[in-house]
Amino acid sequence: MTAQDAFEIHSLRDHLEALASRLAAEHIDDAGRQRLSGAMSALVTAVRREGRSEIVHADMNLHDVIVELSGHRRLREMYAGIRDRSLLFMNLTEHFHPDQEEIITMHESLVGAIACGDPERAEEHAIVHDTTDGETLRRLLGTVEGEQP
Secondary structure, X not given: OOHXXXXXXXXXXXXXXXXXXXXXXXXXXXXXXXXXHHHHHHHHHHHXXXXXXXXXXXXXXXXXXXXXXXXXXXXXXXXXXXXXXXXXXXXXHHHHOOOOHHHHHHHHHHHHHHHOOOHHHHHHHHHHHHHXXXXXXXXXXXXXXXXXX
């Protein structure tokens, strides 16, 4: 993966997940809250077990659920198109969080905003969540490639 790859993946992911989070919050119902809660619980369990691979897959599943809850078919199709690259991205950036409890905290705020039906806050949390790791990875890869940080 190059710095440009990291930029392209995280920028696409940022915007698709931000839109998905906004729409999920706008359309959330009790069944959606249950699905979201179940996906969040699976992530918490993975973090507490400290299995890096399990954390990445539970994290991806949570974001898949959010995209599904958006109710936007084309968004789901576009997200599916970057899913494999997103998994690679997540495997590379998961190590940026040595305190794995931080992973729970980051996702709780996003899930909470969606569950409460707050589209603006959900969108904001999704953007901040993805952009921070994406920019860090881009800078690191750029340094390896000889770019100025």
